[in-house]
Amino acid sequence: xxxxxWQGPVIRLIPVxxxxxxxxxxxxxxxTVAGVIxxxxxxxxxxxxxxxxxxxxxTTGFVLGIMYDLVExxxxxxxxxxxxxxxxVAGSLAIIVADPQWWLGMIFTTLGAAVGEVMVPxxxxxxxxxxxxxxxxxxxVPVVAIAAGILxxxxxxxxxxxxxxxxxxxxxPPRDAEI
Amino acid sequence: xAIYSVGRRRVIVALLLTLVLLLTLDLRGNVVxxxxxxGFATAMSPVESATxxxxxxxxxxxxxxxxxxxxxxxNQALQDELDRLIGTxxxxxxxxxxxxxLKALLSLQALAGIPTEVAKxxxxxxxxxxxxxxxDKGSLSGFKVGMPVVNQAxxxxxxxxxxxxxxxxxxxxxxxxAVPVRVQGAPEADLGPPDTRPSGxxxxxxxxxxxxxxxxxxxxxxxxxxxxxxxxTPGQDGDADADDVPVGATPENPxxxxxxxxxxxxxxxxxxxxxxxxxxxDVTTTTTEPIVTTTAVVPDLPAKExxxxxxxxxxxxxxxxxxxxxxxxxxxxxxxxVVTAGGxxxxxxxxxxxxxxxxxxxxxxxxxxxxxxxxxxxVTRLNFVRVVKYTPLSExxxx
Numbered sequence: 001x002x003x004x005x006w007q008g009p010v011i012r013l014i015p016v017x018x019x020x021x022x023x024x025x026x027x028x029x030x031x032t033v034a035g036v037i038x039x040x041x042x043x044x045x046x047x048x049x050x051x052x053x054x055x056x057x058x059t060t061g062f063v064l065g066i067m068y069d070l071v072e073x074x075x076x077x078x079x080x081x082x083x084x085x086x087x088x089v090a091g092s093l094a095i096i097v098a099d100p101q102w103w104l105g106m107i108f109t110t111l112g113a114a115v116g117e118v119m120v121p122x123x124x125x126x127x128x129x130x131x132x133x134x135x136x137x138x139x140x141v142p143v144v145a146i147a148a149g150i151l152x153x154x155x156x157x158x159x160x161x162x163x164x165x166x167x168x169x170x171x172x173p174p175r176d177a178e179i
Numbered sequence: 180x181a182i183y184s185v186g187r188r189r190v191i192v193a194l195l196l197t198l199v200l201l202l203t204l205d206l207r208g209n210v211v212x213x214x215x216x217x218g219f220a221t222a223m224s225p226v227e228s229a230t231x232x233x234x235x236x237x238x239x240x241x242x243x244x245x246x247x248x249x250x251x252x253x254n255q256a257l258q259d260e261l262d263r264l265i266g267t268x269x270x271x272x273x274x275x276x277x278x279x280x281l282k283a284l285l286s287l288q289a290l291a292g293i294p295t296e297v298a299k300x301x302x303x304x305x306x307x308x309x310x311x312x313x314x315d316k317g318s319l320s321g322f323k324v325g326m327p328v329v330n331q332a333x334x335x336x337x338x339x340x341x342x343x344x345x346x347x348x349x350x351x352x353x354x355x356x357a358v359p360v361r362v363q364g365a366p367e368a369d370l371g372p373p374d375t376r377p378s379g380x381x382x383x384x385x386x387x388x389x390x391x392x393x394x395x396x397x398x399x400x401x402x403x404x405x406x407x408x409x410x411x412t413p414g415q416d417g418d419a420d421a422d423d424v425p426v427g428a429t430p431e432n433p434x435x436x437x438x439x440x441x442x443x444x445x446x447x448x449x450x451x452x453x454x455x456x457x458x459x460x461d462v463t464t465t466t467t468e469p470i471v472t473t474t475a476v477v478p479d480l481p482a483k484e485x486x487x488x489x490x491x492x493x494x495x496x497x498x499x500x501x502x503x504x505x506x507x508x509x510x511x512x513x514x515x516x517v518v519t520a521g522g523x524x525x526x527x528x529x530x531x532x533x534x535x536x537x538x539x540x541x542x543x544x545x546x547x548x549x550x551x552x553x554x555x556x557x558v559t560r561l562n563f564v565r566v567v568k569y570t571p572l573s574e575x576x577x578x
Contacts, residue, residue: 022229022231023230053187054187071223075206077205081202136494
C-alpha cells in the first residue's frame with residue numbers, strides 16, 4: 001500500500017501544489033491583469049486534465065482544491081468542486097485525441113479553467129452566498145481562462161511529471177507485416 | 180479506447196460526492212476539519228515565507244513598472260494633505276479637548292474601555308470574489324470570530340476565521356458582509372466624504388485639496404479609535420475617549436500637535452503602536468509609506484435612520500438597505516454620516532465611524548431608498564489594523 005502511495009500522483013502533487021499555492025497567495029496577488037488575480041492553481045488542475053484525461057484532472061483538482069480551501073479558510077469543497085470540474089472538462093480533450101498537440105492542450109486548458117472559474121460563484125450559491133455573481137465575472141472568467149491557456153505549455157509538462165504520465169510512443173508496423 | 184469506462188466514471192463521481200460531503204461537514208462545523216486546517220496552515224507557513232522572500236523582488240519590479248504614476252500622484256496628494264492637516268490640526272486642538280471633556284461627562288459609549296490589539300496585515304485573498312485579508316495574530320492573542328476590525332479611519336471588517344497565529348478578516352466591501360448601522364445628519368460644513376484614496380484624484384482635485392475644506396477639516400483632529408493601550412489616554416477606563424486625543428498628542432505631551440514631527444506620519448508617535456503614525460512596512464513591498472488614513476470622529480448628531488450596511492464586492496462601495504425615510508425627523512441625503520449602530524446582537528459596538536453617504540437611489544415600493552456609502556477607510560491599502568475585542572451583549576449574558 002505504501003508503495004502504491006509512493007508511486008501515486010499525490011506524492012508529487014502535494015509539494016508542487018504547496019509551492020503554487022504560496023505563489024498564488026504572494027506573487028499573483030500583486031501581479032494582476034486588469035485587476036483580476038490570475039488563478040495558477042486552477043490552471044494546473046485544468047492542465048492536468050488536458051494532459052491526463054478527466055479522471056486524472058479530477059483527482060488533481062480534488063487535491064489542489066482541498067489544499068486551496070484549507071489555506072484560504074474557505075469551506076472545504078467550495079473551491080475544490082470547481083477545480084475538480086475544471087479538470088474533468090479539460091480532460092474531455094482525451095476524447096478527441098490521445099496525444100494532443102500543444103495548442104490543443106492550450107485550448108482545452110483554457111476551456112477547463114473558464115468552466116472552473118464560472119463554477120466558483122455557482123458553488124458559492126449552493127453554500128448560501130446571497131449574490132455571488134458579481135458584474136466583474138464577465139471580465140474575471142476570460143482573464144483567468146486566457147492566463148491558464150498561456151501557462152499551459154508550462155503546466156501541462158508539470159502536470160505530466162506530477163502524475164507520472166508518459167507520452168505515447170507510436171511504433172511503426174514491421175515492413176513485412178501483412179495487412 | 181476506454182476513456183470513459185465505468186470505473187473511471189465511478190472515480191469522478193466518488194470524488195465529487197466526497198467533496199459535497201466535506202463541504203456539508205465543514206459548513207456545519209467539524210472539529211476534525213478545523214484541526215486539519217490548522218495543521219495545514221502550519222505546514223504551509225515556511226513554504227509561504229520562503230516564497231514571499233523569493234517573489235518579493237519580482238512583485239516590486241511589477242509594481243514599479245505598473246504603478247509608478249499612481250505612486251507619484253499619491254505622494255503629491257499626501258504631501259498636500261499633510262500640509263493641510265498641519266495647518267488645521269493646531270487650530271482644532273482646543274475644540275478637541277473640549278469635546279473630550281464633554282464626552283467624558285456624558286459617558287458616551289464608544290470604544291473606550293474595550294480592549295483592542297494591533298495586528299499586521301500579512302496577506303490578501305487570492306481569489307477574485309472574496310474581500311478577505313489575513314492578519315498575523317489569532318486565538319493566542321484572544322481574537323475570536325466576529326470581532327470588529329478597525330483602523331484609524333474607521334471600521335474595515337470583522338474576523339471570520341481564527342487559527343492560532345493568524346486570522347481572516349472579511350472586509351466591509353465583501354458581498355457577504357453586513358452590519359447594523361445608524362445614519363445621521365452631517366454637520367453643515369460637511370462638503371463631502373473624506374477621500375482616503377489620493378491616488379484616485381485628478382490633478383484638479385489635487386489642486387483643490389489646498390483650498391477646499393473637507394469634512395476631515397472639521398472632524399479630522401481626533402480619532403475615534405483608541406490610540407494607545409500601554410499609556411492610558413483620556414478616554415480609556417471611561418474617563419474620556421481615547422479617540423479624542425489628537426493624532427500625535429498624548430496626555431503627557433498635549434502640545435505634540437504643534438510639533439511638526441508629531442504630525443508627520445513618518446515619525447512614530449509610539450513605537451508599539453503602528454497605528455499611531457509610525458512608518459509602516461507594506462507586506463509585499465516593504466517600502467515605508469505613511470498610513471493613508473483620515474481620522475474622524477462621530478459628532479453628537481441626531482440619528483436619522485437605522486439600517487444594514489452590506490458590501491457588494493471588489494471595486495464597489497457598500498450600500499445601506501432596509502431604510503425608510505422619516506420626514507418627521509429628517510430626509511436621508513448625500514453627506515449623511517454612517518456609524519455602527521451597536522445593539523444587543525450586533526458584533527460591533529456603537530459609534531464606530533464607517534463612512535459618508537455619497538449617493539441616494541430611490542426604489543419603488545416599500546423597499547425604501549438605497550444609500551451608497553463611501554467608507555472612510557481605504558480597504559485596498561491596509562498595513563496595520565486594530566482588532567476590537569468586543570463581545571456582543573447577547574453573548575455576554577450567556578457567559
